[in-house]
Amino acid sequence: MVNYEKELNTEQLQVVMANDGPILVIAGAGSGKTRTITYRVARLIETNVAPECILLATFTNKAAREMLGRVEMLIGVDISRLLGGTFHHIANRILRRKSHLLGYENNYSIMDSEDSRQLINACISELGFKDKFEKFPKGNVVGDIISFSVNTEDSIDEVLARRHPYFYGLINEIAEVASRYRIRKKELNMMDFDDLLLNLRRLLVSNPPVLKEYSERFSHVLVDEYQDTNVIQAEILDLLASHHRNLMVVGDDSQSIYSFRGANFANIIRFPERYPDAKVFKLETNYRSTPEILNLANMSIVNNEKQFQKELRAVRAGGIRPILVPAMHVIQQANFVTQRILELIAEGIPLNEIAVLYRAHYHSMELQMELTRRGIPFEIRSGIRFFEQAHIKDVTSFMRIMVNPFDELAWKRLLMLYRNVGRVSANRIWKFVSAETDPLSVVASDNFLKCAAKTAAPGLRKFRETIENINYLSNKKSPLEIIEIVLESGYRQYLEGKYTDIESREEDLNQLGNFSEKFNSIEDFLGELALLTNIAAEEDRIYYTDRRDEDRVILSTIHQAKGLEWLSVFMIWCSDGMIPLARALKDPDGEEEERRLFYVAATRAKDQLYFCYPMLNYARGMGNTALSPSRFIEELNPSSFGATERPYDQWIVNDDSNSWG
């Protein structure tokens, strides 16, 4: 038996022991939110709730896995039947069994953002808008507009007016693209990320027996990071919990930072209105940060108008005040951070207890160079995702056409890998093979070689060879085997010709192969692929060939740092225009959201917090421009304050060590 009284504080214990019924938990940063949910799940199971009757919605799949792992450790019960993960994962799990009710094949594939961008671009070309208009928005921009409109349930009209007034004149055309995109997805039996949510809601709303089945099954629904849910996700939860009404949502409105994808913290603010009988708990004791860090974070967030009243109390002993470090320019900023990291290492702080946070991926460029130069190992948690890298998508495309021979996007991607096969030939070949009942077997025919230009024939022959190797003896090959075959049949040479870092790319493919072994079938594997971000974050039990230097400094966007903590946190590019990001301020609620982002970054730090910004920045076309410190820092230091009242100290770096600037 777990000793709940001993392992939890009073606030947490009340939540864990609360009776059935709707529950809202407002949990400040570092207040033991994850711990509370974990113990609540353990408690439910100890009181004889079957694991398969519990639903746990989290922000990342990793978070779910970690919590469930801890539950198993606590109570020693097998809970593999408990459904937990992101909304997209949960939706996928349910739709795999039920999507035929909505007119999909159950083997639908999930599009990642690249797939979706390409398909939208195709729609734009097919409709002739690319030639007709001087400046028609690109696929990714149209994709953002469509997605935002779906996730907020605002019309395309409203989205354009609010976020892209520049394209307002093209409203009809954009709506036409959106509708064509929707039709094409359906024809291809594909769902994008938004479709997973939309279709789950539609399934539950339009099929009473399905709603009955799941709402009766899930006697307890628990949700983490509720402040970052959107309307559709909130409705899905309401539906799934509609029978038993045991819905527990946990979140912190001050940490709502995903409004760009439709998250609306009105969900958490209005929860008591939707569930008038909801019990409301607050976790306000912060175990993570020193009072100095917390003081700064609290002083910052009170500048937001829209928020729940709450007060985070520190329990830790006093430490040092956060430190503001103006640097001359970007290079000096990188030098300072690197220098300070070396000092921290010398003081005995482990590398993985140090993080550098920033607003946008490209803010880390100079620092990466400097860390590399000084030989400090680091891990980047930003930028392109593992499964979206070209070589990963190339190889998995072979698997995709094996599983679904009518996967147009995969076919075209593969064909264009070969010499003298471009967009036009790939289209022609696709038209030819997709007209057949078995597109894969026509690859062997003579006509296959002839349906494109003569110059393309050698490449197509090579493609045919690879397909034949994969289908050799008509054995169904595992992902691992397919990767090996693809590499052996010429892809390795292709990589060598195209990239400079082939070793690491081949290593990626090996990792992909190992990772695929965790799945029961190639279909399962492909089905989940698009929902994963990177292997390291998703699967920590994977075997790395080399774990020697797993101790690394973390470089991450603020968004990806959510929920994590480090002893020392550096926040770089703290200049106005970068945080808040100038572009984000176009939205009327942008400034408050950016302040929440600043708050999230600051509350990641346990002991030490550094804000750095360059005073001069070289911008293309404008030469050197002067930058001011972020308004979020300025507002902490009103002129009425003396130096001791200020929540931070300031350091002057004198750096004459380089002549680059």
Added chain:
DNA sequence: ATACGATTTTTTTTT
């Protein structure tokens, strides 16, 4: 007409 390589532009955040 098509493919490809060189050049230029462009980066918010993510399932």
Added chain:
DNA sequence: AAAATCGTAT
């Protein structure tokens, strides 16, 4: 770093 664009070669 990656994608879009442009010019040249086949």
